[in-house]
Amino acid sequence: MTRYDVIVVGAGPAGLSAAAEAAAAGARVAVFDENAKPGGQLFKQIHKFFGAKEHKAKIRGVNIGAELLAEAEGLGVTVFLNAPVMGLYKDREVLVRHADAVRRYKGDAVVVATGASENMLTFPGWTLPGVTGAGAAQTMMNINRVKPGHRVLMLGSGNVGLVVGFQLLQAGCELAAVVDAAPRVGGYGVHAAKLARTGVPFYLSHTVVRAEGTDRVTGVVVGQVDDTWNVIPGTEKRFDVDTICIAVGLSSSTQLLKMAGCALRDDGAGWLPVCADDGETSMARVYAAGDVSGIEEASSAMIEGRIAGAAAVRKLGFVTEEALAVRMAELESALESLRGGMFAPGRRGKIPDKTDEGLPISASLLSRGYLDDAEVDQYPGVKKTAGIRPVIECTQNIPCNPCRDACPKGCIKVEGGIVSLPVYDEKAGCAGCGLCVAACSGQSIFLVDDDTGGGAAEVTIPYEFLPLPGEGERGVALSRSGAALCPAEVVGVKQSPAYDKTALVTFRVPQEFAMKARFWRKEAVV
Amino acid sequence: MRLTNHPILGEAEARREVTFTFDGRAMTGFEGEPVAAALKAAGVVVHRYTKKNRSPRGVFCAIGRCTDCVMTVNGRPNVRTCVTPLEDGMAVATQYGAGEEAK
Ligand SMILES: Cc1cc2nc3c(=O)[nH]c(=O)nc-3n(C[C@H](O)[C@H](O)[C@H](O)COP(=O)(O)OP(=O)(O)OC[C@H]3O[C@@H](n4cnc5c(N)ncnc54)[C@H](O)[C@@H]3O)c2cc1C
Ligand code: SF4
Ligand code: SF4
Ligand code: FES
DSSP: OEEEEEEEEOOSHHHHHHHHHHHHTTOOEEEEOSSSSSSTTGGGOOSBOOBOGGGTTTSBHHHHHHHHHHHHHHTTOEEEOSOOEEEEEGGGEEEEEOSSOEEEEEEEEEEEOOOEEEOOOOOTTTTSTTEEEHHHHHIIIIISOBOSOSEEEEEOOSHHHHHHHHHHHHTTOEEEEEEESSSSOOSOHHHHHHHHTTTOOEEETEEEEEEEOSSSOOEEEEEEBOTTSOBOTTOOEEEOOSEEEEOOOEEEOOHHHHHHTOOEEEOSSSEEEOOOTTOBOSSTTEEEOGGGGSOOOHHHHHHHHHHHHHHHHHHTTSSOHHHHHHHHHHHHHHHHHHTOSTTOGGGTTOOOSBOTTSOBOOHHHHHHSSOOGGGGGGSTTOOOOSSEEEEEOOOSOOSBOHHHHHOTTOOEEOOSSTTSOOEEOTTSOOOOOOHHHHHOTTOOEEEEESOOSTTEEEEEEEEOOSSOOOTTOEEEEEOTTSOEEEEEEEEEEEOOGGGTTOEEEEEEEEGGGTTTOOEEEOOOOO | OBOSOOTTTOSOOOOOEEEEEETTEEEEEETTSBHHHHHHHTTOOOOEEOTTTOOEEOOSSSSSSSOTTEEEETTEEEEETTSSBOOTTOEEEOEETTTTTOO
């Protein structure tokens, strides 16, 4: 039996962070993952993350994963892949199935970071080929680089459904609709708005009636639900799709902890391990970190991993109590700042009707996925000034501030905590550099110049699709809801390493559309 | 169905093309990619039929958890094709039931 100071189960963001933290203190660390590739969910996340600088905001998940893996390996962590951990026993023995044999290891401390698995939803036809988990669609397109389908219906409007929906568009799939049984969009408004402006309709208070097809999905019927979740007759709508993507939530993968005899508690949505603040479970020196201890985000999973790693090496005597206290204070404040805002885990899905600033929360954004044109002006990121200006359509309190750090002129302020709404400081003098547009994780910043002469205005949007339009190309400007507004000529396309693959497309529209046009599509004008 | 170019991930890196068979039909895929990815790229979505109701199954989780995607590979039934790397000359076949009817 091989012994390690710290054994980590799961090489996702939580596990790798725990391993790096422990190894940095001098511990001998092994990580086991059942997957052929390390990184857990991270390598499928090709979007820019929310949070602040210390949470690696603005960096795409896939790049965070690569960085983390390099850090852990650089510190001498051994990562075993294709190595499912089958059992965790008393005295922290673990049983691992390798390709050639089953082996036993012993850890002086064990960190369980097994993540979560996707919840399923059953409906007539749910077993047909073409019905897949959202994670499976991500794996297919972002890892295997094969389109999951041609035309897809997304079930679930939480962040996973919204993000995967956008990734489907980036992969060149059509997204027929986003459907959710809840009356409100579950994820961030900025994620929903990205989809809505491309023309994807949202059907809230709707559920799947059935998937159609004999050997594979050929269509789907959805219907509106009443207060008791029953489909209201006559509200059925059919979509021609070959794929139905399910994103109805995640459940913590607590099997290993349960089997080991760790105390679990029912948190209403599922079973979670009973943990101390540092992640220690009811078993001494067995820690839980990341999604396994409660579904959150990769950003929080990484900090929880570090907290568990730090606590473990303190228990094993690698660091002093004083050093631990300093580190913990740092990590805990980083975690605290991520857990604020209107979608905070503590709020349990209760949506307030006002922002922390006392502004109304857009009902349109929650029920249709986009801001009503008339609502936009009331937010602090939107101020009418002459010349080019940023228009920041970020209207919910979410833990995020890369826009602030991006602006070299100090035009954007996020003050009093990272969940505050970004404010456009009109006195700072926007130079039109576009860095804020590219940095915004929610793609909710636009540049507008209301008067470029001859009755025209110019609008700059973030653009992450192929093919990129060319200068002089004619198309149509789309509204926040994705409706065609007017002809629009592309007058600028900017790319830069500083933009990290987000292109900036500028198009010209009649002045009256300056505050309405938010997307551009190549299309003959009708 | 292949994503040769992608706005964020860029051009797909060059991989070695190999040939394999699906129910006897010759197909090509990339060495080392999951068998399920090669099949998907070729438009194959039905991986097996269940024993009880003869109902079709395809890729569902794509990470080796659900066993929906199992097929008969090189004569061996119940192979999870979403986590099995494609090899040159592999014989992949639709699985019926528990694979007892595999040829
Ligand atoms: C579509 C989508 C979008 C997201 N967007 C964001 C975002 O913008 N920002 C953000 O911060 N977060 C985001 N997240 C969430 C984030 O990806 C997860 O919260 C995070 O990955 C959790 O990290 P983890 O390490 O706990 O678990 P995981 O990343 O799930 O890793 C767990 C690892 O454990 C391994 N494992 C499990 N059981 C065993 C076992 N018995 N033996 C061996 N190995 C095992 C698994 O193979 C896996 O590699 C998103 C998630 C999804 C699905
Ligand atoms: S365009 Fe440049 S100068 Fe203007 S607000 Fe954005 S980052 Fe600041
Ligand atoms: S505007 Fe700022 S706070 Fe809002 S999503 Fe964009 S980067 Fe984050
Ligand atoms: S698709 Fe679930 S195991 Fe392969």
